[in-house]
Every structure is written in structure tokens, then in C-alpha cells.
Amino acid sequence: MRFVDEFRDPQAADALVKAIRRTVTRPWTLMEVCGGQTHAIVRFGIDQLLPQSLTLVHGPGCPVCVTPIEQIDRAITLARRSDVILCSYGDMLRVPGSGTDLLAERAAGADVRIVYSPMDALTIAQKTPDRQVVFFAVGFETTAPPNAMAVFQAQAMGVPNFSVLVSHVLVPPAIGAVLDDPDCLVNGFLAAGHVCTIMGCAEYEPIARERGVPIVVTGFEPVDILAGILRCVEMLERGENGVANQYARMVRADGNPGARRLCAQVFQTVDRKWRGLGSIPLSGWDLRPEYSDYDAAIRFGLQEMTADEPVECRSGLVLQGRMKPSDCPMFGSVCTPERPLGATMVSSEGACAAYFRYRRRTGVSE
Amino acid sequence: MSERSGGWSVCPIPISRYPRVVMAHGGGGRIMARLISDMFRAAFDNAELNQGHDGAVLDVSAHAASGGRIAMTTDSYVVRPLRFPGSTIGAMAVNGTANDLAMCCAEPRWLTTGFILEEGLAMETLWEMVCSMADAAALAGVHIVTGDTKVVEHGRGDGMYINTAGVGLVRPGADCRAQRVEPGDAVILSGDVGRHGMAVMTVREGLEFEAEITSDCAPVWPTVRAMLEAGIDIHCLRDATRGGLASAVVEIAEASGTSIHLTESAIEVQPQVAAACELLGFDPIYVANEGRFVAFVPSRQADAALEAMADTLPGARPSVIGRVEASDPGMVALRSVIGGERIVDMLSGEQLPRIC
Structure with missing residues (x-):
């Protein structure tokens, strides 16, 4: 498959691994921000190929994992209404709310549908004018443009029975929050390539300069990730900070201006609660007042709903890179994909789920 | 089926009487x-x-x-x-x-x-x-x-x-069960994986790809018979249906108390199936098949088994995808295309399309 096979090429990967080994002279800790990268690292065993002095920690970039529990509860409340069709991406369905999850609600009779795009949900709304259709609009900057487009189109076409339950989160404030932690061990970041495809690289420059860290925009295939790691350790060894773009085949410096414009038109930046991390100032997007007619939380009066996360779940430490999933006392015993305590054990991009699936037994070294 | 071979193509229940089941x-x-x-x-x-x-x-x-x-x-x-x-x-x-x-x-x-x-x-x-x-x-x-x-x-x-x-x-003399799987056995896969599940998925979800994905649904007895007739001492067979290749192999590892080590690059996946899986965030080794199986045979008979299996199933290329070992009973490990190793486990539920 073009654009995949060449980035999974064993020779290219091996050459990068050797270059990394030659470059690293001191212990470094890198954080890959995006859950998709975490998944690839564990799936392809990339971390096993690295020198021991180089540690990868897994960041907060799993959209399913960081969606706050009360937002799941809101979605469940909506799904239980007989007049609502709740549309969602597939992997949100297994995430536990305070009591149950959307898959269980569907089994109990709720009309919960997996879609591949918010535009599919909009189409369902047009075809079923007698029902309320709500799209569960979660995710980072990557998934925001299609959600913005769906709301924009709903208003333009006048689809009154469509709305979105928004819980967008933003990467730069999350990196800032990780660095703010006094116990932070991270020396450099692999930034999420697909987020930068939309947003570009510029917003990372101030973080890199002010905090004195290298931030390397990195892709998702093994060769991409190894190249990102190499670039990052080269910068660290030379004492450089700043932003480097190792995913230039996808990411332009200014991102996707059309998508950014649309997001700016539909969304405004707000304080956002992150599951496992708590509230981070100006770290999310919500609908602007001029689109509030399409805000499901307002339409169905759910704004005041709150919920607390299970105290025994340590996913906050995992999401900040302060704990490896396998070091959590609940991992694999109390907390499993069948009975997850937190969302990091649910999503295929969640660090705990990736460890459970690929690293649980002793035979494979970590 | 419009291209029926049996010769009768007209529904024998007169349409005028019962166009639909009542x-x-x-x-x-x-x-x-x-x-x-x-x-x-x-x-x-x-x-x-x-x-x-x-x-x-x-x-x-x-x-x-x-x-x-x-x-x-x-x-x-x-x-x-x-x-x-x-x-x-x-x-x-x-x-x-x-x-x-x-x-x-x-x-x-x-x-x-x-x-x-x-x-x-x-x-x-x-x-x-x-x-x-x-x-x-x-x-x-x-x-x-x-x-x-x-x-x-x-x-x-x-x-x-x-x-x-x-x-x-x-078949007289055949003794085919998980408990016979032993260290040293070769793991043979009868053809490419992931087609059936993705064929159904693409139609169900209205996804279109440049090259059509067709189900691998086919009878596998001719392939098994050919192996038996070639004198292969088949230790175990398992079809890779729901849960895919991965679940089939994990079941055998657990039932036999052995560990199974697979090589990702030896597992054939058609390019259009790989592309569809990438798009949806699916792993093809967990996708259902309806005409593929894994065979566990003594490694000295692996070549003879491949030879016997060849040409019994049109379009399928059997290959050795791994080996059975004694350490870590019940574990399945897969060496990735770039050389890292990971655990292969059963999924906790169905694969769900990923958010991004």
C-alpha cells in the first residue's frame, strides 16, 4: 500500500534505530503526545528497539480517554430519550460513564448509531425529521473541522432537529499542563502530526522557546515515529529547543487555513475539564453563541450535569506520563478492557489498553 | 444468484401468489x-x-x-x-x-x-x-x-x-485437536486474511474503495483432504472465522499450553483489505474470514504440507506464519514488520471504528 508500506520498511526502520543509538549519549525522556502514536509504538514494538537510556512516555492525546466522565453521562442521558438518535464514533461507545456505557444503553434499547462522519449524522437528521439527532462531537483539533462543517451546514440548510454534544480539546494547553507539573520528567515532545495538519506548527513555537524544550511534529507509521525520535534526540543532545517538522509530507507550517477559518467561525476557546487531568484553562472548543441553537447541552438542558471520576483510577498519572500503565496497582487485575476503571483502558488509543493488549504477559520484554 | 449453475433460475413460488414471506x-x-x-x-x-x-x-x-x-x-x-x-x-x-x-x-x-x-x-x-x-x-x-x-x-x-x-x-487415523500442538510445530495459514469481514463491512457501511473487496467464503475440505492424503500428521486445525486469525491462534495457545510466535510479514493481507483496515483503525488479524484456517503440523512436514495445499483453493497462497514454542504457555507473540515484538490477545469485544 503506497504511503504506508514505505513507512513500515524494515531497512529504513533499522537505519533510524542505528542512528538513534549512535546519537544518544545521555538518558532522555520523550513524550509522544498522540494516542495514535502510542498505539503504533506498542503495536510495532518500536520502544523495544530503542537504547535503554531513552524512555518514551505516553501523553494525553487520546480523545476518547480525556473526554470528561460527565460528558459521557450527558451522552447517555440523551441516548435514553426516546426522541433522540445519538450518533457517535465507534470507540466512544465502550467508554464508561458514572454508571454505564453507550453500548449497554444500546443493548437496553437506546438508538445509538456508529457513524464515520458528523455529516452522516446530519444526513440521518434530514431523513428523520420527527426525531432529534445528536452527534457526540469529541476529539482534538483533528476532528473539529468536520464537526464545525456539520454545524455550519445544519444552520445553512436549516436542519432544526440536529445538534452536537461538544467536548473538543486542544493539544498546546495539554503540553503546557504536562510541563507545569513540578514532577515532570519529559525532556522533549513528539507532537501529534494530524493535529498539526489542521493547525500548523506556529502555536508550538512559544511553548518550545519559553519552556526550553524541543517539539518535533511527528507522523504515525514506524518510520515516521523513529525519524521523529531521532530528530528530537539530536536536538536534545545539541541543547536546542524549538519546533521541527518531521511530518512535512502532511503538515504545512500554516496547517489547513480553510479548516482553521471554519473552526474559528464556529468554535470559541473555553476552559475544559479533562478526564484524568482536571480542568485546564483555555484548553477546549465550544460552539460560539451564534451557533448555540445547535448545542445539545443547551437544547436538552444538560449544562449543569457534573460527575466525579472513580478515585482508584490513576489514568491522570498515565496521561501525564508520570506512570506506566503496567505500574498501576489496578492494571490487569481490577481494571481490564472488559471492566475498565478509566477510559485509557477502553480506547484502542489508550495507553492502558495498548499495554494490556500488547504487553500484558512476561514473555515480551518492555 | 443470476449466474446460477443449477439450471433453475425462476422462483418456483408464483410471484402473483406470494411475492413475500407471510x-x-x-x-x-x-x-x-x-x-x-x-x-x-x-x-x-x-x-x-x-x-x-x-x-x-x-x-x-x-x-x-x-x-x-x-x-x-x-x-x-x-x-x-x-x-x-x-x-x-x-x-x-x-x-x-x-x-x-x-x-x-x-x-x-x-x-x-x-x-x-x-x-x-x-x-x-x-x-x-x-x-x-x-x-x-x-x-x-x-x-x-x-x-x-x-x-x-x-x-x-x-x-x-x-x-x-x-x-x-x-478420516481414519486422523487425530486433530489442540492438545496435540507441541513445541516445534509449524503454523501454516491457508491464505490471505481479512477479506470476509471487510467485504461485509464495506457493504453494510456504504464504504467504497477503488478495488472491490470480496469475501473469501469457500469450502476448505479439499485443502485438508489434500494434506491428509499427502500423509501430513496434522496436529490441529482451526478456522479463522469470527475474531480472525488472532483469536484462532490464541485459542490454540491457551488450549495446548504452548506459546505461538508469529511473523507479521508472513501474513498475507490484500492491499485493498489493508487499506480499508487502515482507514477504520482495524487490525486485519482480528477480522473475520470464511475460507481460511491455521494448521499446526510437525515442522519437518511443513514444506510437504504447503505443497499439498497449493492449488486446492483458488487464489489462496498458504504460508508458514510462525512456530510453536514451550516457554510462556498460552502466549501468542507477533514479530512486527520492523522487528519489534508484541503480544497478541483476543479482543475484549468487537473491533470498533476509531475516532481519528
């Missing part, structure tokens, strides 16, 4: 009797079925003289949509059950079929599915010898469900 087709009266005689018996036509009893009487006397073990299995088919690129629920219901018998080193011989029809199902659709069952049965060399028909109210089924049970004759 409750009475499962009611036990004349309307049901007519459906059975004009449609099922006409299509499945064989001596055992034509006895017309409540059940079928099967003659196994010749087999009894040569060891006499029979294998039995059952499976239910609820796939939606009823037809998808490369196959139908009808062909699946025949091949799936026949293949389960083949996995016991048993020659599939007789099937039963239970239909659960939804009121309102187009009679033409039922006929199409019955014809594809008859075609698949002829190709697999099995007789559909008895059956049952029930009709449920409109809205209580996806058109039709089929249950089939099968009886097969175990």
Missing part, C-alpha cells in the same frame, strides 16, 4: 408444505431429503467398517446484508458448517438447515439464498438432508437467519 409460510399448513416441496426440496434435491421423513436416516455402514468416527457441529448465520461481494448468507451457512467439520479432519457429508424468516422477506430473495445454498452444497459435496422453517413477525429479524448443523466422517 406468517403462514411457517404455520405448518399447506402453504408451508408448498414452500418446502416447491422450493427447498426442489433446490436441495437428494436421496436422504427425498425420504420425506421428519428426520433424515443416514447410512454410515461403510464408514463404520473403517473406524467409524463421525464429527458433528452447528452454527447460526445472522449476517447482514444477506448478499455481499463474493458470497451470501446461504453460501456462508453451508461453507461455515462444512468447514467446522473439516477442522475436525472430517469429510463434510450431511447438513440440516433451520430457516428463521422475517415476515415480508421477498420470495425472490429467499429463492436466491436457497439457490446459493444448493450451489455451495454441490461444490462442498454435502447433502442438505432435513430442515425446519419458522417465520417471525415483520421487524423481528434481518430478513432471514439460517442455522445449519453438520455431520462429517472423520
